[in-house]
Amino acid sequence: MLTPGPAKKVGVYVAEDQQFHGTAAYAAILDFLFFHGVSGATVTRGIAGFGADHHLHTTRLVDLAVRLPVKVEFIETEAKVEELLPKLQEMVGTGLIEVQDTTIVKPAEKNRKRAASARPALKQEGKAKMMRIYIGENDKWNGKPLHESIVHGLRAHDIAGVTVYRGILGYGANRRIHKDAALSLSHDRPILLSIVDTEEKLRAFIPVLDQMVQQGLVVLSDVDVIKYTHNYEQADRREMQT
Amino acid sequence: MKLEGKAKMLRIHFGEDDKWQNKPLYEAIVIKCRELDIAGATVFRGIEGYGASTLIHKRHLLRSADRPIMISVIDTEEKIRNLIPALDEMVDEGLIAMSEVEVIRYVHQNGVRSEV
Numbered sequence: 001m002l003t004p005g006p007a008k009k010v011g012v013y014v015a016e017d018q019q020f021h022g023t024a025a026y027a028a029i030l031d032f033l034f035f036h037g038v039s040g041a042t043v044t045r046g047i048a049g050f051g052a053d054h055h056l057h058t059t060r061l062v063d064l065a066v067r068l069p070v071k072v073e074f075i076e077t078e079a080k081v082e083e084l085l086p087k088l089q090e091m092v093g094t095g096l097i098e099v100q101d102t103t104i105v106k107p108a109e110k111n112r113k114r115a116a117s118a119r120p121a122l123k124q125e126g127k128a129k130m131m132r133i134y135i136g137e138n139d140k141w142n143g144k145p146l147h148e149s150i151v152h153g154l155r156a157h158d159i160a161g162v163t164v165y166r167g168i169l170g171y172g173a174n175r176r177i178h179k180d181a182a183l184s185l186s187h188d189r190p191i192l193l194s195i196v197d198t199e200e201k202l203r204a205f206i207p208v209l210d211q212m213v214q215q216g217l218v219v220l221s222d223v224d225v226i227k228y229t230h231n232y233e234q235a236d237r238r239e240m241q242t
Numbered sequence: 243m244k245l246e247g248k249a250k251m252l253r254i255h256f257g258e259d260d261k262w263q264n265k266p267l268y269e270a271i272v273i274k275c276r277e278l279d280i281a282g283a284t285v286f287r288g289i290e291g292y293g294a295s296t297l298i299h300k301r302h303l304l305r306s307a308d309r310p311i312m313i314s315v316i317d318t319e320e321k322i323r324n325l326i327p328a329l330d331e332m333v334d335e336g337l338i339a340m341s342e343v344e345v346i347r348y349v350h351q352n353g354v355r356s357e358v
Contacts, residue, residue, distance in 0.1 A: 131346075132314075134316075166286075167284040167285050167286050168268075168286065169269065169285040170284035170285055171275075171282055172281075172282040190285075192284060192286070192314070209346075216347070216348075217245075217281075217347065218345070218348075219316055219345050220346055221341060221342060221343040221344065222342070
């Protein structure tokens with residue numbers, strides 16, 4: 001958050017069609033600033049200009065119109081600017097970077113209404129276990145797809161969360177290759193369920209799995225949980241909707 | 243086949259367009275795993291990602307996709323170590339990571355049709 005007082009204003013000049021790792025350089029720079037917590041940045045496109053190569057780029061000539069100058073401008077504290085500059089220099093390529101002193105008279109404010117309702121996200125860190133269950137897409141349990149039944153079972157056991165992935169190719173215990181063949185009617189593709197929760201809760205679920213999984217692989221591994229959640233009020237509301 | 247207790251999980255990340263002897267690399271790796279009698283291998287296709295080349299791999303209407311592929315292999319440490327030299331040869335540009343897992347259950351029913 002910026003405060004009134006001295007600060008630095010940074011201007012980065014690139015060409016509109018300049019690339020950085022496969023994306024437009026100005027977009028890459030804007031993303032970089034956004035994800036490094038810069039308080040704000042503006043991209044402006046010039047209508048004409050020339051740079052180090054002394055070629056005039058202007059909208060008047062159709063064939064040169066793609067190389068119009070683009071300026072990314074942002075204002076930050078001196079410390080923050082120092083931190084960002086090395087990477088910016090790499091990203092700007094043949095372009096130019098300028099830094100000038102400026103004074104903030106009044107910093108921009110967040111939308112008050114939103115700021116009041118959005119409490120900081122909760123961050124939880126700690127040790128947990130990840131369980132991975134490998135089964136086939138055609139496996140059934142009580143007439144329903146096994147992976148769906150497991151997801152329902154996990155929910156009933158109050159397990160934190162599960163994600164189901166569908167593989168494109170694989171083989172398992174019975175040495176049969178499961179493949180997504182475009183023309184075959186059976187799509188017995190591999191399914192992976194990935195679950196993260198405390199060891200205690202996962203171990204409690206294993207007897208249930210033993211009943212449900214007739215063929216497959218279940219493995220446990222250690223994970224470090226770094227979790228961001230919404231504030232509880234919102235989480236409760238979501239719970240009520242489902 | 244018996245597999246229980248401590249085991250290793252290998253994850254191999256690379257691109258969908260990668261080839262090995264004119265075959266998709268992921269198919270070649272699964273076949274190699276079977277040759278080496280590895281307990282199982284599963285191939286997943288990601289929808290977006292970037293890797294060593296920092297080019298974003300994403301589905302694109304006009305360009306070829308080259309989406310990220312991840313193969314997950316679980317077996318005893320010995321078997322996995324056996325597989326690594328073969329992978330070194332096959333995977334040019336990609337990431338191979340190994341981690342520890344505990345096998346809870348590994349079963350197959352006898353009498354299940356075996357076909358390819």
